[in-house]
Amino acid sequence: MPKVSTDEVKEFIKESFRKLSIEERREFMRDIFEEMAEEEEKEIAEETLPQIPVSRPPLGLSMAAMEYFKIKREPFFMDDIPVNLIQKWDLLVKTRGIKDMNGLMERFLNDKKSRIVLVEGHRGSGKSTAVNYLISELLKIKEEEGIFILSCSVDIPKARPSHEEIKRYVHKTLLRTLIDKIQSLEYAITGVAQAEEAFKGEDFVQIDHEIHRLLYAISSTYKRIILFIDNLDKSDPRNWVEVEQYFSSHQAFYTSKLMSGLQKDSYIYVVVTAQKWMGTWLVNQVQYMMGGMEIRLGEWLLRETNLLFKKRIQWASDKEINPKYYFESPALTYIHTINQALPRYVMRAWQQILNKAAEEKEQPIRLKFCKKYRELVKGIDLESDLASNVEILDKRLRREYPKTYKKLFRCLEKVEAEHVLSVMDTLISIYLSKYTDDKPSADLLLKHGLIEEMEIKEGEINRYKVTKLVEKMFKITEEQFKGDSEAISLLLYEWM
Known part of the structure; x- marks a missing residue:
């Protein structure tokens, strides 16, 4: 050409x-x-603000990085810290979370009542690690205190399962975990083969019956049972209605079969890890959870993420280290800030930037180097870490359009809980199609100056449009969520 x-x-x-x-x-x-x-x-x-990189390098320190920085083993593994490793190595930093877990253990040992406990925090805030710490402490005293520990990690392979699918995965995982645990005990419990048959089928009346039967049998020997249900928070936040419906529609299972279904003088704590928005919603909307125990993991401070880096590298290199040998202080601050102070993403960023530094022989790593490769500093991933992106969106809108942000918040604040989604859906519909048949919601949005009526000819249906600043808020949402304007409704979970 x-x-x-x-x-x-x-x-x-x-x-x-x-x-x-x-x-x-x-x-x-x-x-x-x-x-x-x-x-x-x-x-x-x-x-x-951190944006989402199109492609991401594989996780883990490269052999070249380990050799260059004299590290013997992977320090920033992304899986939860295993229970045995927590017992062996002091890798925990979040002292408030540890204190909360110790408080929960003390209450569990002295309580005379079965309870549901929600451990809450953003994805990557350390919920699973805190729970594993609690398990490690309970293991030390389980025999003398008569404690039966059941850890149920739910793997739901769908981002947006229905409430029936959530039930399927939770209840089948619970039964499978119970069967495996019982088979490892020194004494026999009758009817394990019967439970195995129920697990293979899809009759959930029978599955729930078997869960109750096995727990009842266990409670004759163990007077204190603690059941951990983890990983429910990996469901897409937009699926919160289904999560809430699952818990609401299974009150009998949690109250009659679990909390009230044990032998006399036996108690159970059901500990559920949940994202902050989910936990808040459950204790306010699900009847049998109202007034329940909430343990909320707080945001990590810079000194805490710096200490996490020091402890992990120290463990991985078998020697005392000075973090300044690896990163200058402004570089660590930059990584902490970009990743919303969430340790999972901070560690992912450390991995990625250390790998690049080894390639380019950069040591210690400076702020200028981190800014040059800022895509590697962003540990947050759009697909798997949606809740963190909601937090970023919330901060962007609050900073760039503070008055309109407050208008929207105040508008939804005045709506009854069951109608909040309808108002938000109406706003989205008007933005996308300039039409809605939900007049009460449209009137409310008009009253708060979020939409405007369009001129129409006589006989035509009412048409609306969002105001210019609301339109800009939608544009930012689409930018943050790859064109998904409906993702603005996720702000509801950040506001709960």
């Missing part, structure tokens, strides 16, 4: 422009200026 000069391009554009009508010219220029504004906003956002 022959090379075209800049002057030729300009002449072609001028000639094309002359052929347009006045209205078409205005529209053309409006589009150009909007694109320029969007590009400018995008550049600003990229400098100030």
